[in-house]
Amino acid sequence: MTESSLLKTQQMQIGGMDCTSCKLKIEGSLERLRGVTEASVTVQTGRLTITYNPEQVNETTIQDQIKALGYTLATSKSSVALNGQDHHEPHAGNHSHVDDHSHDEHDEVKEQGHGDKYGAGEFNLKQEAPPVLIAVALFAIAILFEQPLHNTPGHIAEFAVIIPAYLLSGWSVLKTAGRNILRGQVFDENFLMTIATLGALAIHQLPEAVAVMLFFRVGELFQEYSVGRSRRSIIALLEVRPDTANLKVNGTVQQVSPGTVKVGDLILVKPGEKVPLDGEILEGKSQVDTSALTGESIPRTVKLGDSILAGMINQSGILTIRVTKPFGESSIAKILDLVENASSKKAPTEKFITKFARYYTPVVVFLSLAIALLPPLFIPGADRSDWVYRALVLLVISCPCGLVISIPLGYFGGIGGAAKRGILVKGSMFLDSLTAIKTVVFDKTGTLTKGTFKVTQVVTKNGFSEAELLRLAANAESHSNHPVALSIRETYTQPISDSEVTDYEEIAGHGIRSIVQGHVVIAGNDRLLHRERIDHDTCGVAGTVVHLAVDGRYAGYILIADEIKADAAQAVRDLKRMGVEKTVMLTGDNKVVAQSVAHHIGLDAFVAELLPEGKVHEIEKLLDPDGKKKLAFVGDGINDAPVIARADIGIAMGGLGADAAIETADVVLMTDAPSKVTEAIQIAQKTRHIVVQNIVVALMVKAIFIGLGSIGLATLWEAVFADVGVALFAIFNALQVLK
Structure with missing residues (x-):
């Protein structure tokens, strides 16, 4: 048995993701575990999809690793074995989907505790804003009264205003950085902001230290709002999931969960309600809104005997439906599962950014350390505090959070x-x-054409009329279920008496012979005419054609076409x-x-x-x-x-x-x-354009400010504005594709 045949996929709901580096941190930590082949976190839903070899690592170890990073496990979905390669992994232009698909049963995502349905937590402005607003007020006081505060003995008043502002705006960053360091997760944006601002405090650049932390926190609030907006958009999309079903039992109607309804049960759908399960209409006629499934706003008419799908909205009549599939196998359940899990199959760009950010941050830290320490040693007269300040500028501008969150957000928005x-x-x-x-x-059939045959032309010969030819053909084909025969009878529209048609015979590969009102009628292809030695002058007709002969005399032909869409x-x-x-x-x-x-x-x-x-x-x-x-x-x-x-x-x-x-x-x-x-x-x-645009703009701005900061032409103020600006541009740009 190959290693790939042993791989399993496990889905878990992650709680407590409160910063832009959470995705990167979780994926990187899990992928370093022996036996884990790929881990993918969808920021918008808080869902982790992990592929691993259960002989090398077990589920408990994975969960312990997640908890060690400071996150919680809200909900878990059942694991499924993967038969062969990962689903649809492209290689050399050949990917055998058919055998690679596992037909797993996905459990419904359970809502539990607080926060949104994904367990990822909802952005709460009322809770997040007050500390930031107080910090802004203190920071404004420090700026407006900088000189008087600075002239107090020992600068006590200055510290009394600045330090509270710094702690209020940056406490979550400091706490997260400290927690991550203790867990061995050192290099992230929290660490960058912490050492940058503590360094600024150390060289007595107090306002700059607060500005960096304050604007970084404001940028984080905007990012959290943007991610929340994206999450709400996806939740709105998934609201088509029916919540209840009206189950008919012994003449009464009970409201139950769709998941408890069995195949063969009868359900009642009233006007304005969502159809909860796939089924067949037994009673009623109505118009249904299919936009949740198809994106089309034009209502569809359904009647007795028609199939109807979960997720459609009944608009007019009352429908009685016999359930044909359990909820887990219904079309809407599969669609929702596809939408929710699509981000687990990462594009090469996403994988590149994830790896890039993993190595990029440590490189930036060591480069900043070199800028702070080396020039004063080798450049005569170099001011150590000046070079430390330049290193701090480099740390601030190099924060990768904008790229880390905006690239997956762009793809998720596209999906x-x-x-x-x-x-x-x-x-x-x-x-x-x-x-x-x-x-x-x-x-062709069903793709470029409608897949339904339709009579387009009736051509008569030897004195037969069109009406007569169509009548003879419809009667002759009355016992056939072939689509061509059905299209002829549909065009004829008149009732056909069985007593008028006798001695019906199908001639395989050629057509039919029957007696209609005492006349021998043959209907079929050109080969049938030659077989029966019927004289005719028409052979090469373009399209599907039914030739007719009556009592050995050629009567004409009927042209049938599959209508082009x-x-x-x-x-x-x-x-x-x-x-x-x-x-x-x-x-x-x-x-x-x-x-x-x-x-x-x-x-x-x-x-x-x-x-x-x-x-x-x-x-x-x-x-x-x-x-x-x-x-x-x-x-x-x-x-x-x-x-x-x-x-x-x-x-x-x-x-x-x-x-x-x-x-x-x-x-x-x-x-x-x-x-x-x-x-x-x-x-x-459009998605690709936005993703590439985000990467180019972010790297270009960062490169420019890294250069300016290294030669002393950029300040911490400018660096933090550039960093927050790039992150917000990338995130709001990524949200465009959702529109």
């Missing part, structure tokens, strides 16, 4: 923003991959505009039909008459050997599962209620609109 639009992205790594797509391959052509044009170099269609349909669809939509190429394994072979020929230009395959997620698995990015089209789509694809489009592919790429590009 949440996409979910609001009915696009489920299973991880930030897939957001990154979407931006590199250069080839998009589509399935209204936005398919525009979607292809938009993909080209966004930089996609090649659009291709792979289909099992015949070449004539495929060519017609490809030409109408404006695709670059098509391959027809393919079996599923043939589609995989064609995909492999289109993949970029270097893996730089990504290929996306868009299919219905059920028949196309092998191709979705083989592509760089698998996109399931029309995944509403389709288990195979949600399980297999990297991206699930909850409506069947091809334009959603373009929208997914747009969201990914």
